[in-house]
Amino acid sequence: MRLVKTLPFLLGLGTVLGSVSAWALPTDRDQPIHIQSDDAQLDDKQGIATYKGNVIITQGTMKITGNTVTITRTSTGEINVFTSVGNLAYYEQKPELNKPIVQAYGVTIQYFALDNKIVLIDKAKVINDGNTSEGEKIIYDTVRQVVNAGRANGTKLTAPRPRIDMVIQPKSKPDAQKAP
Numbered sequence: 001m002r003l004v005k006t007l008p009f010l011l012g013l014g015t016v017l018g019s020v021s022a023w024a025l026p027t028d029r030d031q032p033i034h035i036q037s038d039d040a041q042l043d044d045k046q047g048i049a050t051y052k053g054n055v056i057i058t059q060g061t062m063k064i065t066g067n068t069v070t071i072t073r074t075s076t077g078e079i080n081v082f083t084s085v086g087n088l089a090y091y092e093q094k095p096e097l098n099k100p101i102v103q104a105y106g107v108t109i110q111y112f113a114l115d116n117k118i119v120l121i122d123k124a125k126v127i128n129d130g131n132t133s134e135g136e137k138i139i140y141d142t143v144r145q146v147v148n149a150g151r152a153n154g155t156k157l158t159a160p161r162p163r164i165d166m167v168i169q170p171k172s173k174p175d176a177q178k179a180p
Contacts, residue, residue: 028060028093037069047073047080055084061094061101066109082111088123095145103127104140107158116143122157124149130169136161 038053048070051057055069066084074080084091091104091111104127106120117139120126124138126147137152149164 028062031060033059063092065090079113084109100129121152123159132167135164
């Protein structure tokens with residue numbers, strides 16, 4: 001009897017999660033998606049899934065964590081917006097085989113799957129190959145690996161930060177080009 005009640009939930013959950021692969025890297029897309037949380041609710045008619053309580057989502061090298069994660073999808077079942085809220089919400093993914101993992105933090109992380117874009121709001125920080133970007137709001141293009149940082153106008157912040165802070169590491173030179 002219990003399986004009969006949970007089967008529609010599990011089938012709807014599978015539809016939502018199957019679409020998540022659209023925002024993972026090609027090598028990650030073939031990996032299973034794992035979601036751990038204390039509570040899960042799915043409104044299949046509205047296209048909204050909400051996970052609460054120490055949420056951890058992984059697929060291949062990609063990982064997203066938060067206190068609450070909400071996934072909305074389009075009418076065709078594609079993931080539209082993936083919102084993680086926490087103190088701090090977290091995202092990581094390895095962009096290429098020989099590149100280090102990119103890490104991103106924020107009180108709110110919104111992943112726009114169809115645009116391959118992450119918006120970090122409040123205590124926003126991106127770490128990419130030793131380079132860091134910090135500010136109130138950061139928009140990170142996961143494909144092009146481009147950061148735009150600025151003020152989070154109109155948003156209530158826990159930590160206002162009027163200036164952007166970036167650290168750019170120098171490129172390594174081959175031994176022949178190094179100074180004697």
